[in-house]
Amino acid sequence: xxxxxxxxxxxxxxxxxxxxxxxxxxxxxxxxxxxxxxxxxxxxxxxxxxxxxxxxxxxxxxxxxxxxxxxxxxxxxxxxxxxxxxxxxxxxxxxxxxxxxxxxxxxxxxxxxxxxxxxxxxxxxxxxxxxxxxxxxxxxxxxxxxxxxxxxxxxxxxxxxxxxxxxxxxxxxxxxxxxxxxxxxxxxxxxxxxxxxxxxxxxxxxxxxxxxxxxxxxxxxxxxxxxxxxxxxxxxxxxxxxxxxxxxxxxxxxxxxxxxxxxxxxxxxxxxxxxxxxxxxxxxxxxxxxxxxxxxxxxxxxxxxxxxxxxxxxxxxxxxxxxxxxxxxxxxxxxxxxxxxxxxxxxxxxxxxxxxxxxxxxxxxxxxxxxxxxxxxxxxxxxxxxxxxxxxxxxxxxxxx
Numbered sequence: 001x002x003x004x005x006x007x008x009x010x011x012x013x014x015x016x017x018x019x020x021x022x023x024x025x026x027x028x029x030x031x032x033x034x035x036x037x038x039x040x041x042x043x044x045x046x047x048x049x050x051x052x053x054x055x056x057x058x059x060x061x062x063x064x065x066x067x068x069x070x071x072x073x074x075x076x077x078x079x080x081x082x083x084x085x086x087x088x089x090x091x092x093x094x095x096x097x098x099x100x101x102x103x104x105x106x107x108x109x110x111x112x113x114x115x116x117x118x119x120x121x122x123x124x125x126x127x128x129x130x131x132x133x134x135x136x137x138x139x140x141x142x143x144x145x146x147x148x149x150x151x152x153x154x155x156x157x158x159x160x161x162x163x164x165x166x167x168x169x170x171x172x173x174x175x176x177x178x179x180x181x182x183x184x185x186x187x188x189x190x191x192x193x194x195x196x197x198x199x200x201x202x203x204x205x206x207x208x209x210x211x212x213x214x215x216x217x218x219x220x221x222x223x224x225x226x227x228x229x230x231x232x233x234x235x236x237x238x239x240x241x242x243x244x245x246x247x248x249x250x251x252x253x254x255x256x257x258x259x260x261x262x263x264x265x266x267x268x269x270x271x272x273x274x275x276x277x278x279x280x281x282x283x284x285x286x287x288x289x290x291x292x293x294x295x296x297x298x299x300x301x302x303x304x305x306x307x308x309x310x311x312x313x314x315x316x317x318x319x320x321x322x323x324x325x326x327x328x329x330x331x332x333x334x335x336x337x338x339x340x341x342x343x344x345x346x347x348x349x350x351x352x353x354x355x356x357x358x359x360x361x362x363x364x365x366x367x368x369x370x371x372x373x374x375x376x377x378x379x380x381x382x383x384x385x386x387x388x389x390x391x392x393x394x395x396x397x398x399x400x401x
Contacts, residue, residue, distance in 0.1 A: 001064075002084045007031045007098050009041065009067060011164035012089035012123055015179040019049060020187060021087065022062045023202035029079055031098075033070040040177050041067035047177035052290035073101055080105025081112055085199055088133075089123040089160075099136035106137070110148055117196035119154035121189060121204075125222075127214055127309060130155035130193055156193035157210055159217040161186060165291045182288055188213045212268045216278065219264060219318060222311040223329070224257040224282055229299035230335035234383055240298055241289040254283055256315075256328035263319035263326075299336070300343040306336060308365025316372060317365070330372060333364070334379035356380050 004021035006013050009032035021028045032038050041047065045066060050059045068075045080086070080102065090098060102120075109118070122129045134155045138146050163182045165171075172178045185203050190210035198206050207213055225240070231252055232243025243249045261275035305311060312333045319326035337356050341347060350359050356377060360366040366373045 002026045003029060003079075003082060005029045005031060005079055005083045005086045007070070007086070007088040008090040008094075009034070009037050010089065011166070011179065012160055012162070013087075014047060014062070014177070015049065015164040015181045016160065016162045016185065016187070017087045017089055017121065017123055018065065019062050020185070020202050020204060021085070022064060024200065026064075026084065028062070028065045029083075030065065030067040031070045031076055031079070031101075032067050035069065036176055038067040038069050041065055044177060047179065048175060050178065050180045051183050052180050053183055053288055054290060057290065070098075070101075073104065076101045077105040077108050080118075081109045081114060083109075083118060084116075085119055085121065085201075087121040087123060092124055092126045092129070092132075095124065095129070095133050096136055099133060100140060102133075103137045103140035106149065106153065107141070107145060110145070110152070115148070115152055117152050117154065119156050119194050119196075119199065121156050121158050121201075123158045123160045125304075127218070130157050130190070152195060154193050154195035157190040157214065159188045159210075159213045161217060161221060163285065163288075163291055163293065165293050166297055168292075171292075180291070182285060182291060184285065209268075212264070212270065215264045215267070215318070216275065218311050219260045219315040220257050220275065220279060221282055223260055223315050223332070224253050224279070225286065225298050226305055226311050226336065227253045227256050227329075227332035228286055229295045230332055230339050232295045233299060233339050234335055237295055239289070240293045240295060241287050241291070243295065244283065244286040250283065252328060252331065253286075254279060256332050257282070259319060259324065259326055259328050260315040262324050263315060263322050266322040266324060267318055296342050299339050300341055302336060302339065302341040302347040303344055303363065306333070306347065306359065306363050308363075312336060313364040313366070320372070326372070327375065330376050331379055334376045335383055337376070337380045338383045 002025060004026035006018050006021065006028055009030035013030060018028050030041055046061045046063045047065065048059055048061055050057055068079055070076065122133065126132060138149055141149060162184050165180055167179060171180055187204045188207045189204055191206035191208040228240050228243045228249065231249045235246065237243045257279045261272060261279060265272040265275060306313060312329060315329050316326050337359060347359055360373055360376060361368055
């Protein structure tokens, strides 16, 4: 039987990629460091996936699965020798760790005579994750094997759109493997990242140029989700669905997404209408209260989410490049500066010591002056003053270029 290896058995690993591999007829081997998850997968050899939506839930089992402890390098290497496809969903900070196992496993694979191309589907929240992982692996190989790496291994970026909530004990209902997901299960991947012909994977679509899909995911989906969190935090909401049901917030989030969509359409020379349809679908999905996604989870990790190429500042730059209005996106960025990040004090500490202007320059990549910088500082001061009646505050602002 065909074998797929999935690095990471968390929300996206079990709740999305593992399912797609299983539906495509693969045995799915999870590489996971949580010993409880590893033990449970090996004992049950399946796990339940609950598709949740406001109109009613359904549940099915992903079958023919097992797990290997990610700390057992020897076992991981052996699995790579005869794998047919790999996937990763481990987080950017873990890529250096799995690169060592991948390099060693690939060497063992090639030394055993297996030079069948192996493609790695990268479900990581990093624009150039393909180049990053390839460089990490390449640095552990000799010259001849680096040539093999280029010839035999594909690094395939993926645009992960499925939303999976953080699981609570109540949601697990006594089963540590149960995972809740939304109905959406489409996976665009970079057609140009494959070595050899792409394998047929359920609901996987090979697309090019992939930068359009990266921008669509980052500057519409991720931007809108983050904007809902930061605007929602200003009003004291706990859940994303609560925020998006607030008409003022929904209008502001949608406007920010639409401004970004216009930037994407201009940048890539594509029609705007499909991007607006995508926004309509996302706003509907954000309102799925069954997902229970929290403001805290979606908004956390500000240093990454405020980075120059990430969801907010990156969209601002795209609109600026194309001479398009971006005031709604700047409003979301200002709200982000006022967000109490539970994961990192980096931004709040920098604001306390050097002021919000320094965050915009050193983190977001703004110039030391300009209308965008002044606008965000004004909006941030407004939000901090506690006058966060979003509708009247935002609707009273003129579009800026």
